Amino acid sequence: MLQLLLDKHSKQWLICTARYPLVTTGSLRGEAMLYNLDKQTLEKVCAEFMAYTGKDLSPESELSTLSGGQKVLLMCLLALHSSATHIHFLDLWHSLDANNRARIQSLLQQYCQTREILLEDSPDAP
Amino acid sequence: MRLEADTLQIWPGFRLELPAPLEFQTGFRYHLRGLNGSGKSSFLSRVLLPRLIGNVSCYNLYFEQQMSLQLDAVRAYAALCKPRQLLTSEKDVIDFLLLDLFKRLREAPRPVYVLMDESPHTGFIADSLQEQAANSCLIYTSHQEELPDSICMDFELLEPGLGRVLASPA
8 A cells, every 4th residue: 555655646745654653763853854844843843742742752852762642643743844735644543542633633624724634544454 | 460569660761550450361351441651552562571471381472553563573484484475464464473373272272362552453353362262361452442341451641650550340
């Protein structure tokens, strides 16, 4: 599925799959580089993450300290604060508790005014 | 498997309080419930799994959350041991591990412990175990579904860095 999407529209779309929410395994700074976020934007991501989870993140924070659901939430925030105009989220809801589902739904609502956002489940998801 | 009442240091910055003993028995399903970040996955990987690994009196399977690294590891194992078997999806890997477990069970029956962390295939795995491994204990986390006849254990974050787990009254 992922390969299909990459072949089809990787030049136009940022593809984020919640089955592999973070690409890097070191610090948040490394992950944020993939999204091309500047320092101020990354601070904004950290502040929003803190507001949602109560967890204090900094650019030097180790991503391995996050739970599975927190990784998905972070992926969403990084993607939504990036400059991508088209974002395709895959299997977004599976790892999230009800509170975080509601938060992300509200974020997506807010951001879909200025960019195109697609939500989809992988075909091999039951 | 029994855990006595205790406060466990799970990570350098995270402790989990067990105010009462917890017991996990074969023939039962246990649903670990709680918000993201309340310690469910850490409880599976840092408390239960170390007690099972190396215990030759039982079989155990662990399906980790966001299992990309586990998928690669199993694919690599399968490529070496069963070169003609192509594992392309998460479901293929789960099938591979379950078939291997059931084969071993037929050869040498033992109790089975299965730890399953937010698997999108929760129902399939539970049904397979029920059919082919009656003497098994399934311990799972899921925000999406609760399997019938599950004993629930609730995880709660009391303060940053301190969680608590309690068996829910039946």
